[in-house]
Amino acid sequence: MARSRVCTTLISQICVEPQPTGLRAVYLVETQSEQQAKELSRHFGDFASALKSYQLSKGKLVSYAVQLRGQDSSILDEIESFLKQNFEFVILHRAFDALIYDIVRELCKDSGSTLAPVPKCDICGKPEPFPETTIRFLDKENVSLDTRLYCATCTAESARRSNKEFLRALLQADRSDFRTLQGADLVRYRTSKKHIAFRIKSASAQCAAS
Ligand SMILES: [Zn+2]
Numbered sequence: 001m002a003r004s005r006v007c008t009t010l011i012s013q014i015c016v017e018p019q020p021t022g023l024r025a026v027y028l029v030e031t032q033s034e035q036q037a038k039e040l041s042r043h044f045g046d047f048a049s050a051l052k053s054y055q056l057s058k059g060k061l062v063s064y065a066v067q068l069r070g071q072d073s074s075i076l077d078e079i080e081s082f083l084k085q086n087f088e089f090v091i092l093h094r095a096f097d098a099l100i101y102d103i104v105r106e107l108c109k110d111s112g113s114t115l116a117p118v119p120k121c122d123i124c125g126k127p128e129p130f131p132e133t134t135i136r137f138l139d140k141e142n143v144s145l146d147t148r149l150y151c152a153t154c155t156a157e158s159a160r161r162s163n164k165e166f167l168r169a170l171l172q173a174d175r176s177d178f179r180t181l182q183g184a185d186l187v188r189y190r191t192s193k194k195h196i197a198f199r200i201k202s203a204s205a206q207c208a209a210s
Contacts, residue, residue, distance in 0.1 A: 006137055006145045006146035007145075008178070008180050008181050010139045010145055011137045011138070011139065011145060011181065011200060012138065012139055012140045012199065012200055013137075013138040013139075013142070013197060013198065013199050013200070014135060014136070014137055014138070014167065014181075014186070014197070014198045014200070015135070015136045015138065015191075015195045015196070015197045015198075016133065016134075016135055016163065016166065016167050016170075016195065016196040016197075016198075017133065017134045017135070017136060017195050017196075018132070018133055018194075018196075019130065019131055019132055019133065019134060020052075020067075020069065021067075021132060021152070022051075022052075022067045022068040022069060022070070023067070023068045023073050023076075023094075024065065024066065024067045024068075024095055024096040024130065025065075025066050025068075025076050025092060025093060025094050025095065025096070026056070026063060026064065026065050026066070026091075026092075026093045026095075026096055026100045026104070027063060027064050027066065027079070027080070027083065027090065027091070027092055027093075028061060028062075028063045028089075028090070028091040028093070028103070028104065028107065029061075029062050029063065029083060029087050029089065029090050029091075030060060030061060030062075030087065030088060030089035030090075030111075031060060031061075031062050031087065032088075036087070037058065037059075037062050039086070040062050040083075040087070041055070041062075043082070043083070043086075044064055044066075047066075047075075047079060049069070050068065050069060050070065050075050051066045051067060051068050051069055051075070052066065052067045052069065052130065053065070053066045054066075054118070054129035054130070055116055056101075056104050056115070056116055056118065056129070057104055057107075057108050057113050057114060057115050057116055058113065058114050058116060059108070059111065059112060059113030059114050060111040060112065060113050061104070061107050061108055061111045061113040062113075063104050065096045065118075065129040065130070067096075067129075067130045076092060076094065077092075079092075080092040096129065096130070098126070101118075101127055119131065119149050120149070121149060121150055121151040121154055122148040122149055122150060122174050122175055122176065123150055123151070123154035123158075123170070123173045123174060123175060124151060124153065124154050125175065126151060128149060128150075128151045131149035131150055131151060132150060132151060132152040132155040133149075133150045133155045133170070134147055134148065134149050134150070135147065135148040135150075135167070135170060135171075136148075148170070148174055148176075150170060154170075154173065155170075157173070158170045158173055163188070163196045164186055164188065164198065167186065167196075167198065168182055168186075181200075184200045184201070185200065185201035186198040186199070186200060186201070187199045187200075187201050
C-alpha cells in the first residue's frame with residue numbers, strides 16, 4: 001500500500017468537497033503551428049463560462065477534456081463546428097473514458113506531441129481531470145497539507161448513510177495508508193462554505209510519512 005507524503009499528526013481538519021458534475025467530452029485537434037495552438041487555447045478560454053477545460057496534450061495534437069457547467073449539451077456541437085471551420089482535423093468524443101484517453105496517448109506518440117500529466121483517482125488510479133469528490137487535509141492554521149481526488153465511480157462506491165461514514169469509506173479505500181486517521185475521533189463542524197468539514201479530536205494519529 002502506498003503511503004501519503006503527508007504527516008498525519010499535523011492534520012487537524014479534513015474537508016470533504018463535492019465537486020460540480022456535468023457532461024464530459026474530449027476534443028482532439030491537429031494544429032499546424034504554435035500560433036494555431038495558441039489560438040486554440042484562447043478559444044477554449046473563451047468557452048470558460050460554459051465549460052471547464054483541461055488540456056490533455058500539446059504540440060501538433062492538441063486535446064482538451066471538457067466538462068459542461070450547465071445542462072445544454074448543444075454547446076458541444078457548436079464548439080465542434082466552430083473548430084472544424086478553423087482547423088483541418090477535429091474529433092469530438094462525447095465522454096472522458098479509457099478509450100479516448102488511449103487514442104490521445106497513441107496519437108501523441110505518433111505525432112511527437114506531449115501528453116500532459118492528468119490527475120489520477122486516489123482509489124482506482126484512473127486518469128481523472130474532473131474528480132467528483134476531493135478531500136483536503138488542513139493543519140491547525142488552515143494550511144492545506146494534501147488533497148486527495150476521487151472519480152465518480154469510486155465516490156459512488158464509497159457512498160454511506162452519513163458524511164462521516166462516507167469520509168471513513170473514502171480513506172479506507174484510498175491507495176495511501178490512512179489507517180491512523182480512520183481511528184481518529186472526527187467531529188463535524190460548520191463552515192461558511194458548503195463543505196463537509198471535520199475536526200480531529202483525539203491525537204491518536206501518528207506520522208505515516210515516508
Ligand atoms: Zn476511481
